[in-house]
Every structure is written in C-alpha cells, then in structure tokens.
Amino acid sequence: MEVFYGLINGFAIALTPINLLFCFLGAVLGTAVGVLPGLGPAATIALLLPIAYTIASPVTAIILMAGIFYGSMYGGSTTSILLNLPGEAASVVTCIDGYQMARKGRAGVALGIAAIGSFIAGTVGVIGLTLFAPPIAEFALSFGPPEKFSLALVGLLMAVTLSGASIIKGLILMVIGLLLASVGIDPISGKTRFSFGVIELQSGFDFVTLAMGVFGLGEIFYNLESAAKAEIVTTRVGQIWPRKKDWVRSRWAMLRGTLIGFFIGIIPGGGAVISSLVSYAVEKKVSRHPEEFGKGAIEGVAAPESANNAASSSSFIPLLTLGIPGNASIAMIFAALLIKGVTPGPFLLTEHPDIFWGVIASMYLGNVMLLVLNLPLVGVWVQLLRVPYGILAPVVLLFTAIGSYSIQNQAFDIYALIGFGIFGYMLRKLRFEPGPLVLAFVLGPMIEASMRQSLLMSGGSFLIFLERPISVSLIGIFAVLAIVQAAATLRKSPK
Amino acid sequence: MAKAERTSAVLLVAGGVFVAAYSFHYLKLGMMISPGAGFLPFLCGITIIILGALWLLTAWHVKPPAANPKAGEGCETGAIPDEDVPRIWGLPRKMLLGLVVLIAYGWLFERIGYFLSTCLFMFGWQMFVEKESLLKTVIITALSATILYVLFQYLLGFQLPSCAWLP
Numbered sequence: 001m002e003v004f005y006g007l008i009n010g011f012a013i014a015l016t017p018i019n020l021l022f023c024f025l026g027a028v029l030g031t032a033v034g035v036l037p038g039l040g041p042a043a044t045i046a047l048l049l050p051i052a053y054t055i056a057s058p059v060t061a062i063i064l065m066a067g068i069f070y071g072s073m074y075g076g077s078t079t080s081i082l083l084n085l086p087g088e089a090a091s092v093v094t095c096i097d098g099y100q101m102a103r104k105g106r107a108g109v110a111l112g113i114a115a116i117g118s119f120i121a122g123t124v125g126v127i128g129l130t131l132f133a134p135p136i137a138e139f140a141l142s143f144g145p146p147e148k149f150s151l152a153l154v155g156l157l158m159a160v161t162l163s164g165a166s167i168i169k170g171l172i173l174m175v176i177g178l179l180l181a182s183v184g185i186d187p188i189s190g191k192t193r194f195s196f197g198v199i200e201l202q203s204g205f206d207f208v209t210l211a212m213g214v215f216g217l218g219e220i221f222y223n224l225e226s227a228a229k230a231e232i233v234t235t236r237v238g239q240i241w242p243r244k245k246d247w248v249r250s251r252w253a254m255l256r257g258t259l260i261g262f263f264i265g266i267i268p269g270g271g272a273v274i275s276s277l278v279s280y281a282v283e284k285k286v287s288r289h290p291e292e293f294g295k296g297a298i299e300g301v302a303a304p305e306s307a308n309n310a311a312s313s314s315s316f317i318p319l320l321t322l323g324i325p326g327n328a329s330i331a332m333i334f335a336a337l338l339i340k341g342v343t344p345g346p347f348l349l350t351e352h353p354d355i356f357w358g359v360i361a362s363m364y365l366g367n368v369m370l371l372v373l374n375l376p377l378v379g380v381w382v383q384l385l386r387v388p389y390g391i392l393a394p395v396v397l398l399f400t401a402i403g404s405y406s407i408q409n410q411a412f413d414i415y416a417l418i419g420f421g422i423f424g425y426m427l428r429k430l431r432f433e434p435g436p437l438v439l440a441f442v443l444g445p446m447i448e449a450s451m452r453q454s455l456l457m458s459g460g461s462f463l464i465f466l467e468r469p470i471s472v473s474l475i476g477i478f479a480v481l482a483i484v485q486a487a488a489t490l491r492k493s494p495k
Numbered sequence: 496m497a498k499a500e501r502t503s504a505v506l507l508v509a510g511g512v513f514v515a516a517y518s519f520h521y522l523k524l525g526m527m528i529s530p531g532a533g534f535l536p537f538l539c540g541i542t543i544i545i546l547g548a549l550w551l552l553t554a555w556h557v558k559p560p561a562a563n564p565k566a567g568e569g570c571e572t573g574a575i576p577d578e579d580v581p582r583i584w585g586l587p588r589k590m591l592l593g594l595v596v597l598i599a600y601g602w603l604f605e606r607i608g609y610f611l612s613t614c615l616f617m618f619g620w621q622m623f624v625e626k627e628s629l630l631k632t633v634i635i636t637a638l639s640a641t642i643l644y645v646l647f648q649y650l651l652g653f654q655l656p657s658c659a660w661l662p
Binding site: 050051054168169171172175176178179182186188189191193194220221224225390391393394395397398399401402405406409411414415418421422425426429430447448451452455456459460461 | 527535597639
C-alpha cells in the first residue's frame, strides 16, 4: 500500500506543469540524441550537467536527465533501421534485421514494432522499478562502512568485467578514475594530493568537466577524424502499425526481451548494450526460423529494442536504492543528484520521497510521450540527420567550454576540459570503453571514506570485509559471476 | 595500433611508478588502523604498474584489429577508412585544427570576453576546419554566437565574461 501512495504522490509531483515540460524536453532531447550518430546519451547528459546548477528543483533536473537517457533508446532505432547506422551503442544490433526490413519496404513496420516494443518494455521496466526499489532500499538501510565499501567496489568490478570490453583496460580505467577522484585536499588528513602547486587543483577535478571532456569532447574529436557518411535507404516510411502476423511473431520476442533487459539492467555493467545483444542471441536460438535472422526477421527488431528499454528503466534500481551507478549515463544522473545536494542511496526514499517517486512517475509519463513522439513524427526525426556535422561539432564544443567555465567562472576549467577531451580521444583510439573511469570517479570518495572507516572499526584488519555477512555475500556473488564470465571467455577463445 | 598500445602501456607503467613513489614519499601511507592520504593512491599506483605490465604483455600478441569491430555484423558505420583521413604530423588534420582553435578559445575567453572569442572560434572553425565560404561562415558565426549568448546569459542565467575594451 505504501508503494501505491508513494506512486500517487509521485504522479502529483510529475504532473506539475514545470516537471511535465522538463519530462517532455528530456524525451525530445533523448530522441534527438538517439537519432544523431556520434552523440550518445552519456555525452549529452554530461553536456547538460551545468544546467543542473540552474534548475532550482532537484526532481526537475533528474526528470530531464532520465528523460534523455531512456528517450535515446527510442531514438536509436530510427537510424539503425533507416540508415544501417546506430544512433547509439544499444541500437547496434537493431541494424541487422531492421535495415533489412527497410530494404524490403517494411521500414514503417520495423519502426512501429521498435516503438511499441520500447513502450511496453519501458513501462514494464518502470513497474518493476516501482515494486522492487522500495524493499531493496529498506534492506540497504542496514549497511555500514564495510558493506558500503564492498558494494561500491564489487559494483565497479562487475561494471568492468561484465561490460564485454577488455577487462584489463576496464580495470586500468577504474584505477585511474579512483586516482583522479583523490586529487585535491584529503578530507581526513587535510593534505593536498597531486595538485603540484596549482591552486585550482586543490579542490580536485570537477565531475562535470571530466565527464564533458571524456565523453563530449572526446567523442567529437574522434568523430572529426571519421565523420560518418550515410545514405537514407528510404524516406518513405509507409505503414507503421504492424499486421496481425507481425504481432504474433513479435509478442513473445518482446516479452523475452523485456525480462532479459530488466534483469541485466539491474546488474552493474549490464545495461542496455549487453541486454540488446543477449536478447538478440536468445531470440535467434529459440526461433523456429533462425535462418531468417539477418534477412529482416521482425523478432530481431522487437527483442533488442524491448531489452534496451527495459534495461534503461531497471538500471535506476541500483542508483535509487543503493547509490551505485551501473553505467556511465546513470553515473551522470548520480552526479546531477550530488550537484543538487542529494546523496543517492537507501536514504533517498525516506529523506527525499519527492525525488524517488517523482522520477519514477515521470518515467511512466515519459514512455507515453515517447510513443507519441516516435510513431507519428518519425519523418521529422529523420530530417535531423540533415544537420551538417560541421555545424553540430563546433556548437557542441562551445557548449562544453562555456558550460565548464560557468561552474566556477574560471578559465582553468576550460583547459582541464580540453585535457580530458584529448584523454577521451586517446581512449577511443586505443579501444578503451570510458564508462569505468567515470563510475570510479563518482564512487571514489565513498570507496576511500568507507575503507578508512572500516579499517578503523577493525583495528586495521582487511578481514572485516570477509567477516560481515552482507559484505562477504557481495564478494561471493562477484566471485561466482567472475568465474562464470572467465569460463565463458575461455570456451569462446580459439583452441 | 599494436605499437601505440605498447607505447601507452610503457607510459602507464612509468605513471604507476611515479604515483606509487609520490604517495609513499610525499603523501605518506599512515598506519593500517588509520591510513594516511597516500594509502589509496599508493595502492592505485601499484595496481597500475601490474595492469600496465599485463597490458604490455597482451599488446605484444595483439592481432591487427578488424575495420569496425564494434559495429556489429551486417552493420556498416559509414566511417571513412583510417588511411584516407588527411593528417598533419601523423594526427588527423581536422582534429588537430579543431584542437588548436579550441585552445585559442580557452586562452581568449576571459581576455576578450564571450562574444568576440566565440565569434573568432566559430569563424576560425568554419574557415579553416570546415573550409566553408566566407558568406556561410559569417552567417553561421553570427547565428551561433547570438543563440548561445541568449541561451547561457538569459535562459540559464550564467555569468559570461565581457570584453574590457567595449562599453
């Protein structure tokens, strides 16, 4: 019953004109970002983080950013289907069958099933979030420093090992992220770390500057070198509403995609990209017509699009209940909450129920808005692709530079931004996935503080992390997952 | 790419040695019951050395990567092949010019104020990076500088630096 009252209260907050407006803005921006290749949701939320300072209400700021995140999952399918060009990483797999459907003159049906699947999965994901988040938050209230340390570290390690990218490279970025988070004055000893006499570094690096540099600037620099050129396969979208046969073929695919996406989204490092890949593989395996996959099978669009939307909703569960961001986009939302003076975690539900329930309720509304925005207006979104990159890139660069300067009104932040931009560019060139860097950066202060508190509690013994039941369980879960992952990697490697 | 990876791995190991030494000597590790400011950075430095060495070992055996390994099967990214990208001193021309224009922008931003520096940035970008015509450059410059000014100054309420020479 508490959940019901909480949700009703959330709707009362989300339905205020200002929150409705920002929910709509988030949905529009998210769809635009999803459509435009070369600007992912993490980069866009990073670019908009300075705006979080100017939006008075934290719930409004988070509603905007959440809208961008799940909106981008909808928009990403448009370019995948019409151009064979994924607007963002979670839509890569939609290219395979979506583009083939478009080539056969069924672009409208592919777009329609992607939007409907996204809507159903997104809504089911939010229902799951509504039901699961409160009990998890209540359970997490009993966590002390050792549990917090184990949870944050295990969450980070899972994000690295399960992301599908190189584990060594992920771990390297994780450690660099922890190191960057330690720059500035140590809160316990008062000693300045790694500032080398630079006054501006005494307060440490700002998350907004780091995120905008590594994601925004790094992505733009990288794209300048290989600006994508693509031809729209068709401008005639045709009939959007799927036929009865299409419904029959895709309904179970949508359901399976939703369930897979929901559970993978909860795991740190899981997220939308992995869930779309897994659901496509599962669908191909269970299909009666696996030979049709890659040639325009509608299940190949319905399943991954449902999965990535369900995952985008469920990835809010660890953020809102445990204070652990599972992927880079959620890390940006974590930072936006911190900017507004709100600490994400188990106390969010009791101390800020307006944010907790307001954001969840806005996600129900956002999904309806996205369905309306994406189905009839698909032609408008395609027109966005006509904006030349030669104009988009410098405008984004200006946006990041001015946004970064405005945080503390100092030019040093622009230089730091450029430095992080070059670093982000190099990471892409060396095939690093920058997610673990920002995750470690936001969790770094919590990891260090809880480790020091735990050592104080135990009289200097690291065994405390193995003596507490919750802490040892978390470490055990990670160990099992790591072994399963290692076994799967060994099985796949050529003999 | 394998050579770049090996070089980066060696630099990373060197960076790890520096971090560990700096944390040990300057920041101090403290005691186990009460770790000092250098404790976590020291652990990070040691981990970086180990991971850097592992990366170096794996980079030694790395095979030439596929053209677009992340794009997924049957999915073309439309990217221009690496060897067709114009370069200056081994770096992509557009990226290098863009970087120079951005650094100049950072240097000028507080000195000559938002409006002039933004106009110069956009003008420089369109003329030298994108090689647009003068008319198109002027139109894009004026429009983007004005729109961003209205957005940041009036809609978002940011304090943008103004030019000291202008009234």
